[in-house]
Amino acid sequence: MFVSCWSAKGGSGTTVVxxxxxxxxxxHRPDGVLFVDTRGDAPxxxxxxxxxxxxxxxxxxxxxxxxxxxxxxxxxxIAPGLALIARGDGPLGRPDRAEVLAAVLAADRRxxxxxCGRLDLEVTRVLAASxxxxxxxxxxxxxxxxxxxxxxxxxxxxxxxxxxxxALSAADVEEVLxxxxxxxxxxxxxxxxxxxxxxxASRLPRGLERxxxxxx
Numbered sequence: 113m114f115v116s117c118w119s120a121k122g123g124s125g126t127t128v129v130x131x132x133x134x135x136x137x138x139x140h141r142p143d144g145v146l147f148v149d150t151r152g153d154a155p156x157x158x159x160x161x162x163x164x165x166x167x168x169x170x171x172x173x174x175x176x177x178x179x180x181x182x183x184x185x186x187x188x189x190i191a192p193g194l195a196l197i198a199r200g201d202g203p204l205g206r207p208d209r210a211e212v213l214a215a216v217l218a219a220d221r222r223x224x225x226x227x228c229g230r231l232d233l234e235v236t237r238v239l240a241a242s243x244x245x246x247x248x249x250x251x252x253x254x255x256x257x258x259x260x261x262x263x264x265x266x267x268x269x270x271x272x273x274x275x276x277x278x279a280l281s282a283a284d285v286e287e288v289l290x291x292x293x294x295x296x297x298x299x300x301x302x303x304x305x306x307x308x309x310x311x312x313a314s315r316l317p318r319g320l321e322r323x324x325x326x327x328x
Contacts, residue, residue: 113137114218115328116243117271118228118236119250120259125273126249127153128307129297130227133247133324135316138193143222145194146187150236151229152199155190159310163188167200172209172235183216191313195222207234214242223328231265240265245328247271247294252280257288269294271327295327 117130131147131154138145147154148168155162166186171178179185187195213235217224226243228236240246248267250256252275270293272282286293303320306312 113141113223113245113328114220114226114243115224115245115247116226116228116240117247117249118231118240118265118267119256120230120248120263121250121253121256122230124249124251124256125297126229127151127157127227128303128312129247129249129271129273129324130154130225131157131312132316132320133327134194134223134225135191135313136321136324137223137225137328138191141193141223145223145225146197146217146220147194148197148217148224148226148239149199150204150233150239151227154196154227155198156310157307158190158196158313160190160196160313163196163198167198169200169202169204171197171200172204172206172213173202175206175209183213194313204233204235207238210235210238211242214239218242218244225328231263237265245269247327248289248291249273250285251275252278252282252285254280257285260289267291269327271295271297271324273297273299275299295323297323 119126134147231237246268249271
């Protein structure tokens with residue numbers, strides 16, 4: 113299983129959704145889950161120290177000289193059944209390596225979840241396009257919907273972060289974009305407090321877990 117989470121507009125909650133989805137899958141997948149962080153925020157959201165050593169940016173920069181097991185060497189176990197490839201320092205360059213990266217991730221026996229964020233880099237666009245489940249994370253917001261319509265990538269499904277008081281509904285988003293909503297994540301201050309306290313990995317809010325259980 114190869115899942116990407118991405119957004120058409122910043123501030124949509126993509127990283128929290130992606131991390132939470134990985135945590136949910138890790139509880140039910142016997143082979144575990146690999147989380148790939150292209151944005152650099154996953155350790156903070158999970159409440160774990162920033163991993164030392166090289167990360168994804170370094171693997172890309174190494175090009176074809178990287179050892180065959182190079183990607184495995186930069187993974188860090190951060191929770192039961194969950195491993196992390198951190199973003200690392202420097203830009204996510206070498207877009208020519210993006211297809212290679214996507215192929216390596218697709219061949220992994222574990223479930224793979226990639227936080228692509230906004231698709232402002234060729235590397236993240238390739239990963240999102242190569243994934244089996246390409247999940248657009250969005251709020252029922254006119255501006256976000258407008259950008260999603262103009263996105264160069266058609267998602268396979270939607271995760272809608274419901275906010276009270278919005279004029280648009282999840283059904284409206286589904287109708288405009290023409291793909292199904294597979295999860296509706298309620299806007300909940302409990303989730304924000306769990307992230308702020310660094311407790312998301314150890315105390316995943318039940319409402320968030322229920323919402324994402326069948327997202328992929």
